[in-house]
Amino acid sequence: MSIPSYATHNPRANCRSSAYLDWLQMLSGACLVIFMIMHLFFVGSVIISPSLMNGLSDVFEWTGMAQIGGPVIFFLLLLHFVLAARKIPFASKQQGIMLADARRMHHLDTWLWVIQAVSGMVILVMGSIHLWTVLTDLPITAEKNAMRLRDSAGWVSFYVVFIPIVWLHTGIGFYRIMVKWGVVGIDGRSSLRQKDALVVAAAMIIGFATLLRFIFLSK
C-alpha cells in the first residue's frame, strides 16, 4: 500500500519505486536477452571461419564497443541480479515454502521460476568469471579462446556447465517477460513455450558447436 502505516515526513510516500524497479528488471533482462543472441552469432561465427570472428572482433575493438560495451554488460548483469534478487527468498523458510509448493503442485511454471532463481545465482558467479577473463584480455580473438580451452580441461568443463545454464536462463527469462507483461495471451502460452524451447535448444547446439570448434581449432 502506498499510504504508509507509519509516520513519515512526506505527505505522500513515493509510491512509484516498485514500478520503476520492475521496469528496470524487465528492461535489463530484455537487454541481456538481446545481447545473448548477438553474442551467440558473434562467437558462433567461428564455426564458419575463425577469421570472420576475428574480423567482427576488430570492428568491436575499433568502434570501442568491446571496451565500453563489455563493462556495460557486466554492469547490466549485476543490476539485473540485484533487481531480480528482490523477489528471490533468501530466508531458508521461504525457500522451503517455494520448493514444497512447486513439488506439491507439479506445476511447470513454478519450477521454471525455481530454475531461474538457481541459475541466476550460478550465472552471477560464472558470468563474472567469464567476463573478467575475457575483458581483461582484449581484444577477443578466436585463437586466444582456442588456446584457453585447449590447454585446460577446467575451462572446458566450465563452459560445459555455463552454456546450458545461460541459455536456460535466457530462454525462460524471455518466456516469462512475455507472459508477465501481457504480451502473450492465454492461448499463446503453450505454443510460446514450445517455440522458446526450440530456440533454446538451437542456441545450446550452436553454443556447444562453437565450443568444439574452439577446442579443435588448428593453429
Added chain:
Amino acid sequence: MARTLTFSIFRYNPQDPASVPHMQEFRLEETESMTLFIALNRLREEQDHSLQFDFCCRAAICGACAMVINGRPGLACHSKTKDYPDKITLMPLPVFKLIGDLSVDTGTWFRGMAKRVESWCHTKKIFDPTAQEERMDNALAERIYELDRCVECGCCVAACGTALMRDDFLGAVALNRVARFVLDPRDERSEQDYFDIIGTDEGVFGCMGLLGCQDVCPKSLPLQEVLGKLRLKMAFAAANHLLPRFLRREIKL
C-alpha cells in the same frame, strides 16, 4: 468400476487439546459418478462424524469447497474420483487460517481483501429511483461479468508461490477484482487511485508470474491476461511522465 479408494486426509482440530496434526487414511468403495462431495459426506456419515470440511452449493458456483487435492488446489465438488488414482490425498488450503481438518477460514481473508482494494463502485452520484438506468454497452457488461465470475474459492491464492511466501501479497483474486472495477465506467476512481492500491510490490509488481493462479482457477478466469495487462497499465501509469510523448501509453484492459 468398484475400486476401493484410499483417502489420506489431513486431520487436526485446533480446539481439541488432544488433537495433533496428522494424516488419516480412510477406505471407501467407489460408486458411479462419484465426486469428492459424495465421498467426503459418506466418510463423515459412515466412518467418522467429526470429519470437518466445507461444502455449500456443491455445483461449483459458491467456491466453498476448495482444498488441496493430490497436491493441487481445486473445488472438491466437481472433482470426480474416476479422474484420480486409487489413492487421493486431501489437504486444507494453505494461506488461510485453519478451522479444522479440511476446513479453512476464507471469509475473513476475502472480507479483508475486499476492504483493502475497496471492492465497490466509487461514485459521487446518488441513486434516483425515478430515473431510467444509465445505459451500458452489452459487450462491456459481458466483459465485466467475465471477471466478475470469480467465486472467491481461494485456489489462486493457495497455488501462488508469492502469496505463500509473503502474506501481504494481494494475490490474483484481488488484482482481478481491481481489473473488474477498472473496466467498469460506473466506478469513478482515477488511474492514480488504482495505482495507490496495486502499484506496489504487495500488488501487481509483486506478482512473479508463476501462473499457478491461471492453471488452477476452477472458473477458468483469464488471470494471466488480467495480471499481465494490469502490470503493463500500472507500469505505464508510473512511467508516462518520464517518457517522451510518442512512448506514452494508456493501457486499456
Added chain:
Amino acid sequence: MQIFQSDILCIGAGLAGERVAVEAADNGFSAICLSLVPSRRSHSSAAMGGMQAALGNSAMGEGDSPDVHFADTVKGSDWGCDQEVARIFVNNAPIAMRQMAFWGVPWNRVVAGEQTYYKGGKPFQAYEKLENEGLIHSRSFGGTAKWRTCYTSDGTGHAVLYALDNRATQLGVEVHDKTQAIALIHDGVTCMGAIVRCMKTGELRAYLARAVLIATGGYGRIYRATTNAVICDGDGMAIALDTGVVPFGNPEAIQFHPTGVVPTDILVTEGCRGDGGTLLDVNGYRFMPDYEPEKQELASRDVVSRRMIEHMRKGFGVKSVYGEHLWLDIRHLGAHHIHTKLREVEDICQSFLGVDPVTQLIPVRPTHHYSMGGVRTNKDGAAYGLKGLFAAGEAACWDMHGFNRLGGNSLAETVVAGMVIGGKVVEYLKGTDRVFKTESMRDAAARQKARIQSLISGAKGGEDVYAVREAMYDALILGAGIFRNGKDLQTSIEKLTAVLDRARRVGLKSNGLGASPELALALKIEGQVKLALCVTHAALNRAESRGAHTREDFPERNDRDWLKRTLAIWPDPVAVKPILNYEPATTVFEMPPGDRGYGGGKIIPMDNPPEAATQAARAQGSEK
C-alpha cells in the same frame, strides 16, 4: 460469553439479508449479518436464470408493465398469494433492478437491431429498438406473458450477490460468517436477538439487536433430493417455530423440479426438454407420450414431475446406488447443438457426472426445488407473533408466491423485499427504543448451553444424528412428495412422529469440540423434523390441489373452502405436532380467482366471489 450489539441483526447474509442490512446501514444504523458460510457463498449465488421486473426494454418485453407482471404472479400462485404483497412487489421490482445496476451489477443490455432468439429450440428474429440500446435486457421464463427476466449471462444470482456484498462492505455492514443461530432471544412478546454458535471455534455468543431479521433461505434440506445448497436447512424457520408464537406460513407449498441430475441433484435446465430432449425409462422407452399425448415432454414442470414419479412407481425406474431415477436423452440433438445451445448442461454432465450427453444418457429425477412457505410476515415484513422480528426472501412467507412460484420471481423477491422491508425496518428502528432484558438472554443462553451439554454427554440417549436424518428423509418423501394423498400422508406423519422422538434422543459419537459438524447437525435435527411435521400435517389438512400441492384424493382447486393460508405454530416444545390455524389468502382482491390457464384441473368456485378490481384499488396499489 461474548455479547454483540447492533441495531439490526440479519440471520442470513444472502441477497435478502444483506439487502435489508444495507438499507439499515445506509440510514445510519449498525447492522450485523450472521451466516453459515461467507456471505458470497450464500445460496442466492446459485440462481442462474434471472430476476423478473417489468422494465419492458426488450423487443419481446414490449408493452410490459407492473400490471401484466402482477397478473402473471397471481396466476402463477394459483391465487394463493397475498395480492397486496404481489402488488408491492411488482411495483418495486423495476426500481430494485435499476438500483442493483447502479451498485454495479453487469446486467446484460439491449443490443439494437435484428437479433436471433430461441423459443422451443427454434430460432426466430426480433427487432430491438435503437432507443432502448444499452438499457437492461430481459429473457424469457416460463409462465410469463412477456419476456421480463433481467439477467447476467448464466450467473445472475452470483453477479447481484457480489454487487450487493460490495455495497455492504462499503457501508460497513459486518458479516459474521460461519455462525449458526440456534435460538432467538425473546420474552414471548418482543424479539431481542439470538443465541449463536460460532462454527469456527464452537463457542456460544449472544447477539442483541433492536430488530432481528430472518433471511436464511429455504428449507429444502429436509428432503434428501433437493437442488438447494447444503446450507438451506431451515434454520430460520426452525428457531422461529421454536418460539411457540411465530407461525410458519404454508409449509406444504413446495415446488419440485423434474430434472435434477443423479446423484447430486444439480438442476439441468428445462431448455433440454424445450429443445427436444426426451425422457426414457429403464427399458429405454419414451414414456411421456403415453401420459401426455399432446404436450409430451413439454408439459409444465409440475405435470412432468408427477408423470415421472407415476412411471417410477409402476416399476420402470432405473435402480442405482443413489436410488431410482429415469434418463434424459438429448443425444439426438447432435453434438453441435449441445456444444452451442446447451453448453451449461454439457458442463454439468461432464463436471459432476462424468457423462458425455452427446453419446450418453443423463440420469435425472424430480427433486425438491423451492419452498414457497416460511416465516409468516405481514406486508411490511414483520413476523406475526413477535415484535421486532422480521423475515425476508425465501425464508419468509411474505407471500407473493402462494402455491407456485414463477421462475425469476423468487430471485427478484430477495432484493425487492429486501429494499421494501429494509425501509420498514428503518422506520421501526427510528420509532422504537428498546430495553434488553438480561434475564431473557441469560435464560436462552443457559438453555442452549444445557442442550449442547446433553448432546455431547449423550444424556438424552445415543441416537446417531445422521441415522435420524436418513429416517426423516425417508419418512417425509413418502407423504409430502409431488403426489400427496391422505393415506400416505398419514403414514408419513406416524413415521415422522417416531423420528421426532428419536431426534430428541440424539447423542454425539464424536467429542463435539470446536467446529464439530456433528454437533451443528445435532442442534438442528429436532427443528428439521418439526418442519417436516408441519409440512405433512398442513398437506394432510389441505383437502384440495393448488399449485404445487397436488392431492390425488382431492384433485380440484377448492376456492370455496381453501382460499386460505396455513399458519402452523408449535407452542408446546415437547408436543409431537403443530397447531394449524388459517387466515384468508388475501384480503385485497385486485384479481378475483380464475383459471391460471395451465396445469388443468377443476375449480370449485368461492361462494361469494369478489368483484373485479376497481380502478380505485388499482390506483391505490400502484402508490405503494
